[in-house]
Amino acid sequence: MPKVVDHQARRRQLSEALWRVVSRDGVEAVSVRNVAAEAGCSPGALRHYFPEQSDLVASALALVSDRFAARIAALDIPGPPVEVIQAYCEQMIPLDEERRIEAEVWFGFVTRARHDPSLDALTRRVHQDLRAFLAQLLPYINAAPTEVDRLHALIDGFTVHLLLYPDHLSPDTVRAELRTHLRSIANP
Secondary structure, X not given: OOOOXXXXXXXXXXXXXXXXXXXXXXXXXXOHHHHHHHHOOOHHHHHHHOOOHHHHHXXXXXXXXXXXXXXXXXXXXXOOHHHXXXXXXXXXXXXXXXXXXXXXXXXXXXXXXXXXXXXXXXHHHHHHHHHHHHHHHHHHHOOOHHHHHHHHHXXXXXXXXXXXXXXXXXXXXXXXXXXXXXXXXXXX
């Protein structure tokens, strides 16, 4: 009997192998050969799913967005609006190992996107989608629409600080600072 392969699951596994390469060795180490070795397959097998390296990178970045969307969809937070909005915002910040790796991959390729038009279009779209998502949240706390850029910058700043200086900020400090900010822009 022929082997049945879940192609979607295999593509996800290969994207996760790229994540591990980036997390361990940096974005510069991403190559078909290195990712295939990390995934335990041949470069030819990887190319079956991703004919071009850019296809693999785009899939890995899309997986970051997919995981964020899945976490958001799974949230069911009862409580005051500020706490609910905070829970959503926290899904964008690397407060645990999974989100740290996602952020490393994301920021590694955002930097590369400055010189790669195919990546640039993808990262700009995700940036705009995140901004639109935050804009949808602000009415729940009656915050001024002008606060969206400030909140987005705060989230990005926390992310960069947690990635670059993990000993400087703790997840609890980030949560407390985010809560303080959300309370400061909320209008009861």
